[in-house]
Amino acid sequence: MSEPQRTPRQPPAGGSSNDLAYEPVIGLEIHVQLATATKMFCGCELSFGDPPNTHTCPVCLGLPGSLPVANARAVHFGLMIGLALGSELAPRSIFHRKNYFYPDLPKGYQISQYDEPLCRGGRLAEVRIHRVHLEEDAAKLIHIGSSGRIHGSDASIVDFNRGGTPLAEIVTEPDVRSPEQASEWLKLLRSTLRQLGVSDVNMEEGSLRCDANISLRPTGSSELGVKTELKNMNSFRFIERGIRAEIARQEKVLQAGGTVEQETLHFDPASGAITSLRSKEEAHDYRYFPEPDLLPVAISQEMIDAARADMTELPADRAERFARELVLSPESAQQLAFRAGLADFFEAALAVQVDVPAQTLANWVTVELAGRLDDGDPAEAHATPQALAELAAMVASKQISVGAGRQVLDRLVAEGGEPRAIVEAEGLAAIGGEDELAGVVAAALQANADAAARVREGNAKAIGPIVGYVMRETKGRADGTEVARLVHEQLGS
Amino acid sequence: MSDVLSLSAAQAADAIAAGSLSAQELFEAYRARAAADRAAGEEGLNCFTWVAGGDQAGGGGANAPLGGVPLAVKDLFCTEGVPSQSGSRILEGYLPPYTASVVRRLYGAGATLLAKTNQDEFAMGSSNENSAFGAVRNPWDRERVPGGSSGGSAAAVAAGLAPWALGTDTGGSIRQPAALCGIVGLKPTYGSVSRYGMIAFASSLDQAGPITRDVRDAALLLRYMVGHDPCDATSLQFPHEIELPSAARLDGVRLGVPNELSGEGIEAGVLDAFHAALERARELGAEVREVELPHAPHALSAYYVLAPAEASSNLARFDGVRYGLRAENPTDLLDMYTRTRHDGFGPEVKRRIMLGTYALSSGYYDAYYGRAQRVRTKIAEDFRTAFAQVELIVTPTAPSVAFKLGEKTADPLAMYLNDYCTVPMSLAGIPAISIPCGLSQGLPVGLQIAGPAFSENRLLDAAYALEQSIGFDGTPARV
């Protein structure tokens, strides 16, 4: 929201170079549009994609004499977010005015929060939360460029439909250490917020926006370097790429002996370029002061209880329950609990009550199923919890091999259906008699004499081609452990 | 005709209800006089920025409590479809799409819109010489100011061009012009009247209030103004009904006189009238004693940090984007902003925007705004302490009688001093009323009575008793 002048960023020439290794220190600033019915400070309905300026009123247009009144449900959602993140909820929270001029800011100030935010502290997985606060969104500026020139300069039109939409701003501590971690953690945050039902959290639609604060420091140092702010990354992939590009840029600067300047940067995903959004004036002086038109919000126990009651089990609690009650490994528990879709699928599969240990079922979900879903929601996949449970049971009872099981899962995910039917149709049943398998093993040993010799000499790895031969011959229906056993038996090793 | 105009608003309302007076006739009588003043330009008092057309029947529900009595409304109240400019060029001709809550409430009680009154630009001023639409003149002496910022409302009521009017008070803008024009003006407890639809000056201080010929009218109008409004988060439910006053005496009432606000810097003639009023109060049975408001001398300084600071933010919306003035042929966005605001705001408004911006800016917040907010806490504490010893506090309303047009315009600080006695009550958010208590040099002197939050009924009773006893004659000002 500054007055940008784009200049490409180059590392400064000269200075001494160094061979230090640097580690990135990354903090994230996330804006979440809340899924309330009306705006933060007025009763206009939220809209998306409607004709410009059809959802406005004196308040969100900033007409003279208008006054804001805070949306109770936005506060409610804010409390839910705070509870989900394990934050401290302020007993009393106030709004502040953040003053600056821009056409998408009708009052010439944004009503936000400053030193008494709704929530402080907390964490989500390995990243600590600094604060969560409420504020109103700006309007939309549509650059119409030379097609609509006015007075000889380019023009924009302002659409106030979006202006005033409730936002929760979530700021993390600088605990993130890599672009991949940033992207992964954001996905975690997104699924948590989606599970809470407080937002659509859709990056393409703008209901989830993320900026990153990035600095480097010599590996092992505990001091913080100069940080830059990177904006305009509106997908997880771009966030990763943008952060990676900025880390590379800062590294180059530092290694050339230069210093990083504190500034706001823009990432262009198309070109991969990082450009400065340095405005014509120095850093904004927002002249924060308490919003006199709004009274402090007292957060009562009733409000907190109501927020808690509106939440399904929190991810952290769910993970703890999985570990405790189902004796899942902490990793599995976390992996499931922090992706609500997976956890729901898992619990549904568990409810089918097949004779499979919970951990085994969990592995099927977190490794095999998740791996085939590519971030998608299992609820939308064709494979059903019922089918997965049955599949797991079939493998556990050795009716089919693990390999065959994976093939079945491929079909389930792609087309749905029932495991038993697929096994029959594809002929994937495990090799029946020992004789049949022993015969194939014998043939395999003959066909791979060199490998056989090396196995007999004690080279365990050489068994690979032999097992591979058997698998091919049996179309994966053989059980790998059984094959190995027979090989050693026949070789006498 | 003139009989009708000599009726107070309450009397007129009664007469209309009784059927002995036609609401249309009353409205037309006032409308014609208001229109005449507007047409008279320099020769008139220049009280009005808009007057209802002759075609407007103006008849409010005769059965409603304020049935049919016309009301003049300060320019800064949004009145749908009627210019609402807050005395500024930057809003010249602005027609809001909605009406201020308090005005709607009064319409609901039967009031009808007579006219919009002239005022200091964005309510910043104590003389009504800061209006983009020309200065207002005091009907007692047309070479003199009526006070401000509600100068138009006060002059209109004093001159008998409107039966009553709405004003707003931020640091004294109802009380001081009421004093200079020899009429009654009341600033209610902060939060008791909705601010929704009032073009803002300083949000934590602005309050709408009645400007009337007498105390009973003030009570009647206030009665239908107060009440919680869901559109204003700072508005409160008044804990009880506003009663029409009836007290004849002040027995058992302790009146506190703060030395800090009743000695140094007050004109001799004003002090004489003030002391005479105190004597009357004693005759009516009141006990008059000294109280201390140790931080009152700092109130003006705190006010001239806080009010401009809030104003600098409230006036940021006047940027030429959505309404109001936009500078011609701007070369770019920055030029549009800066030139629009340069051309649209008058000198006093610009000064206060600059002052306020400075006081909030990085590095200065703690020394100015932060400190001023803490001075405010001390002032509120001072009043609480004083009100443990007395029921009401009395002071002169203004340090002087009406001064000549142009006398103080060269020195902003001299002008700010006019608010010396009224600003402490604004900072504390407590109610205060000004009633005329005498003349000095032939010009009216105002007596200010202040009470704790929500003490309006006691305030009105005391003011009424004194008013009846003093028997001030306001007719010399009638046009």
Next chain:
Amino acid sequence: MIVPAAGRWRSVQCATVIERDEVLHVARLARLALAEDEVEPMARELSAVLDHVAKIGELDLDGVPATSHVVDVTGALRPDEPRPCLPREVALSQAPAVADGGFLVPSPQA
């Protein structure tokens, strides 16, 4: 503090002097154009007022909390229920310049 002296104002030497640069900086923050011949008078007037309001710096305010709201109540919140919006023509009716259903302004990018 500002102390009235027998109703007349005594002109005082200003201790605080706002420099021209600072005036221009503040004017820029406030988006207020100042003509060349307006800068000096503004500096003087601001200095005079600031000189006096600065007297609040003399008070001992240790431990005194700030009053940001004189009303000692906590906030009413609004139920999340839709209210009617303004028709678009009304929203745009007072606009100095309009295009494509929006408020037309010089582009910030320009």
